Amino acid sequence: MVDNPIRFGIIGCAEIAKKVSRAINLAPNSIIYAIGSRLIEKAKKFVRENGLSDTVNIYGSYEEVLGDPSVDAVYMPLPTSLHVQWAVMAAQKKKHLLLEKPTALSVADLNQILDACESNGVQFMDGTMWLHHPRTLKMKEMLYDPKLFGQIRLIHSTSTFAETQEFFENNIRVKPDLDALGALGDTGWYCIMAILWAVNYQLPKTVTALPAPTHNASGVILACGSSFQWGEEDTKIATFHCGFLSHVSMDLSIYGSNGSLHLKDFIIPYQENSASFDFTSGAKFAELHLGWNLKPTQVQVASELPQEALMVQEFATLVNSIRSSGSKPDRKWPEISRKTQLVLDAVMKSIEIGFKPVAL
Incomplete structure (x- = not known):
């Protein structure tokens, strides 16, 4: 201490x-x-x-x-x-x-x-919390190594869990007067932020909600998805699915012109003191397409503290710098939150207008 x-x-x-x-x-x-x-x-x-x-x-x-x-x-x-x-x-x-x-x-x-x-x-x-895990920094380093990964072409994220009847009757996340965004605000927040993180928070040009979201009787979203496009000259796209209706998932997959990255626990790592992701670079099919020329490499990253403690530590460090030396607040964090909220709003608007594209 x-x-x-x-x-x-x-x-x-x-x-x-x-x-x-x-x-x-x-x-x-x-x-x-x-x-x-x-x-x-x-x-x-x-x-x-x-x-x-x-x-x-x-x-x-x-x-x-x-x-x-x-x-x-x-x-x-x-x-x-x-x-x-x-x-x-x-x-x-x-x-x-x-x-x-x-x-x-x-x-x-x-x-x-x-x-x-x-x-x-x-x-x-x-x-x-997951933004503060050392694995997150390691993934970004490898994503933006042009020799390893190339240009990002496709991103997909999911955040789901299956809940009980008691949850659907009493939890604040399905109450329109308490958390009207439902699954989109809860699990969808992670998906949207993960996509933005992967592209260094470059906002997409258009957001289009996927048809057939699920709502409860009060109109709160229980499951939904969306796609993002960055424009004609920037060909990368992203999709996500979030909800309270299917088995637990916390998947993030990023595909580049020369590599790919996959993990199944991006929001909450399987264990506190270490986390991993699979990374593949330069993969090709073997002769006669009888297999691959290489397998994904599992990259393991240790963590001295749980990711939520690292979040608190980073926040407290910024606060102490303001308190003790008169530093200005770090504008990075409010900017990340605002961009995530902006895209979330666009998904909601696209749902409301019949799954049409919403420009940002």
Whole structure:
């Protein structure tokens, strides 16, 4: 533990907060300072069940966490419909913001959050953990080696899991007043961001939703897909599928003119301390097409900390730089979130207008 670590307040006791609270404790430059819930008994239960320190401050409202002058940053896993209200208030209270994804119900809402963060000089980052894994950096290095991979031609990603009847009846992710984006905002966020990551966040020219998405009785998306095109001169394309209806998948496949990259666990690695991906370069069919001239190479990447702890560590490092040396917030992270939200909005619009292309 470093001296003077970043003191986190957690606003809301959602299930994902259990994982991130562990990450805050594992990161060497952060501590959990406060927990806030609308019901103080729920906050007390969260502290008790997650083995948090007796020194953690427990509050029966979100306002009390934001009003505590000792809180440097907040982690906010609230329902998406509440993000604008509480994220803007957090920024106005000069609290740096680690916001759970999806960041907002629309890019217009996210703009309000990002404007508040920028005008108050606070760091923004969304809670997409896999971007912080060392495997992600290694993949990017190999993707952009022109001799190994060539030009990106096709990207496909999936993020799905099959849920129970209890989930479909009670989970906030299928409630139009809490998380109206449904599967598109939850699992689709990862797919869209993975595609943008692969192309260095170059926005596609057009987004076209695939026909026959599945909705529940309230109109919330349970499964959907889309394709992206970058234009006539840029021939690469991308597709994704996301949903709550099929067996768990976290696939990312990227195909280039001379190589390909595949992994089945891009969102949550199979294990915490190491992750891998398959990479093939220069593959050809053997004589008479009786096989291949080579097999994929499995590239293994070790990680000293779980990816969620690395996310917290990176965020806390940025916050400390602002706090201690007057640095400006890193604009990379809000830009990534905004581009993801922009494309997500385009997918939703394409669904609404009958699966026609939406220009960006």
